[in-house]
Amino acid sequence: MERFLQGCRAAVQESRPLHVVLGNEACDLDSMVSALTLAFYLENTSESKAAFVPVLNIPRSELALRGDSVFLLSELNIPESSLIFRDEIDLHALHQTGQLSLTLVDHHILPSSDTALEKAVTEVLDHRPLEQQHPPPCRVTAELVGSCATLVAERILQGKPEILDWQTAALLHGTIILDCVNMAPEAGKVTPKDSKYVAQLEAHFPDLPSRSNIFESLQKAKFDVSGLTTEQMLRKDLKTISGDGTMLAISAIYMDLEIFLQRSNLMAELDIFCQAQGYDALVAMTINFNPHNEPVRHLVVFCPSMDLQSMICEALECSRCPPLNLTPAPSHHPNLRAYFQGNALASRKKVLPILRDALWGHPGAMKTPSGTPGPEGCSQEQMDDELGKAINTLIPEMCRDDEEPVLPPTPMNSLVDECPLDRGLPKLSAEAIFEKCSQITIARSSTSPPQKKK
Ligand SMILES: Nc1ncnc2c1ncn2[C@@H]1O[C@H](COP(=O)(O)OP(=O)(O)OP(=O)(O)OP(=O)(O)O)[C@@H](O)[C@H]1O
Ligand SMILES: [Mn+2]
Numbered sequence: 001m002e003r004f005l006q007g008c009r010a011a012v013q014e015s016r017p018l019h020v021v022l023g024n025e026a027c028d029l030d031s032m033v034s035a036l037t038l039a040f041y042l043e044n045t046s047e048s049k050a051a052f053v054p055v056l057n058i059p060r061s062e063l064a065l066r067g068d069s070v071f072l073l074s075e076l077n078i079p080e081s082s083l084i085f086r087d088e089i090d091l092h093a094l095h096q097t098g099q100l101s102l103t104l105v106d107h108h109i110l111p112s113s114d115t116a117l118e119k120a121v122t123e124v125l126d127h128r129p130l131e132q133q134h135p136p137p138c139r140v141t142a143e144l145v146g147s148c149a150t151l152v153a154e155r156i157l158q159g160k161p162e163i164l165d166w167q168t169a170a171l172l173h174g175t176i177i178l179d180c181v182n183m184a185p186e187a188g189k190v191t192p193k194d195s196k197y198v199a200q201l202e203a204h205f206p207d208l209p210s211r212s213n214i215f216e217s218l219q220k221a222k223f224d225v226s227g228l229t230t231e232q233m234l235r236k237d238l239k240t241i242s243g244d245g246t247m248l249a250i251s252a253i254y255m256d257l258e259i260f261l262q263r264s265n266l267m268a269e270l271d272i273f274c275q276a277q278g279y280d281a282l283v284a285m286t287i288n289f290n291p292h293n294e295p296v297r298h299l300v301v302f303c304p305s306m307d308l309q310s311m312i313c314e315a316l317e318c319s320r321c322p323p324l325n326l327t328p329a330p331s332h333h334p335n336l337r338a339y340f341q342g343n344a345l346a347s348r349k350k351v352l353p354i355l356r357d358a359l360w361g362h363p364g365a366m367k368t369p370s371g372t373p374g375p376e377g378c379s380q381e382q383m384d385d386e387l388g389k390a391i392n393t394l395i396p397e398m399c400r401d402d403e404e405p406v407l408p409p410t411p412m413n414s415l416v417d418e419c420p421l422d423r424g425l426p427k428l429s430a431e432a433i434f435e436k437c438s439q440i441t442i443a444r445s446s447t448s449p450p451q452k453k454k
């Protein structure tokens with residue numbers, strides 16, 4: 001791996017075509033390792049003339065905020081100097097000169113600042129539900145496994161296992177174990193495929209570190225936020241979404257809500273952060289652990305605009321897919337709303353699509369009849385919309401959009417994703433059901449073969 005990385009630096013200096021493997025903008029361990037190891041595999045197996053280069057999607061100065069990544073690189077003697085960061089390569093300029101092709105790993109939707117790179121995307125490898133199509137010839141691998149690194153491990157072990165060296169195997173092994181919370185089913189991350197490839201990596205390299213050792217070390221490094229400023233904590237694990245001219249940041253905060261809210265000058269810090277980055281709102285998702293080592297989650301919505309704040313809070317409170325089970329927590333400032341999140345399995349992967357739908361004005365974000373948000377007071381449109389989702393799960397042709405091929409249903413990760421029907425059909429109006437059934441009849445009659453003339 002190390003020799004490969006030295007070669008990447010040289011390749012970027014030449015004017016060769018570059019195939020960049022790019023992780024997501026939060027650049028967590030999964031994104032970094034998936035980019036490094038997939039680029040390494042492609043470089044060693046592809047016939048293309050392009051040089052395959054992993055790029056970490058953050059400025060070099062921000063690596064220090066990712067204690068788990070810093071720890072693993074140093075443990076494996078991979079010098080940080082051998083890595084290439086987003087502020088060290090001009091992807092847009094390379095794209096303009098036609099030199100760039102892109103593989104996205106651990107995400108499949110480019111942030112608004114990168115939408116111009118869309119045409120350069122030739123492959124996607126991700127482990128969250130597809131929210132955007134990448135039509136052929138783009139190669140798409142999307143599976144709800146615990147870690148994107150599992151999909152890379154599968155690609156290498158099925159494609160050319162002999163290229164795996166100990167460093168590369170250890171990068172993959174540690175990342176999958178961290179993402180899957182040491183393969184603990186109760187954490188709701190691990191899938192059979194994650195377990196399969198961790199075992200295969202261990203079979204190829206029996207001297208890999210023990211799972212508990214590597215998990216404890218990475219978890220500790222990830223959660224060590226000592227000495228970070230509020231701004232650094234917000235930037236440490238951040239994603240952004242934009243829609244309809246609104247920009248929203250979602251930060252994972254690795255500390256208890258109470259302690260976070262007691263940080264000095266917090267409101268001013270949040271305001272400065274949002275203004276400096278051009279965010280209209282910030283959603284902070286805190287996570288910490290109770291004495292039984294179970295995750296405790298809170299949600300904070302910081303938004304100076306009362307309309308936008310209400311819309312965001314309503315979308316989160318009314319979400320049914322999945323329900324977040326939010327209970328308002330005391331808040332000491334009108335710009336800030338806080339909640340205890342009862343659904344401890346709903347991580348950002350689940351919350352971000354709810355917010356994206358809300359920003360794009362998805363019917364699910366409609367006002368409740370009373371105009372005030374409340375988990376029990378979801379609007380009629382909201383519930384009809386849920387029926388649509390539920391029926392479309394049952395009768396896929398209902399969601400068929402003629403020009404869009406019906407994709408095979410994304411495998412449900414039974415531990416994390418609940419089928420919308422698990423809790424039975426939402427309570428609905430008779431006319432909504434009638435309406436939906438007549439749509440099904442119409443859809444079926446328009447696609448069934450014409451009756452033979454008698
Ligand atoms: N049950 C758990 N026990 C111990 N540690 C846990 C448990 N659940 C999560 N973690 C640790 O907290 C980090 C953050 O986990 P998360 O909030 O569930 O989210 P994620 O990082 O796994 O995935 P996201 O939903 O945030 O998707 P991305 O946007 O990051 O792609 C975990 O890393 C784990 O250490
Ligand atoms: Mn991931």
Ligand SMILES: [Mn+2]
Binds near residue numbers: 252
């Ligand atoms: Mn995360």
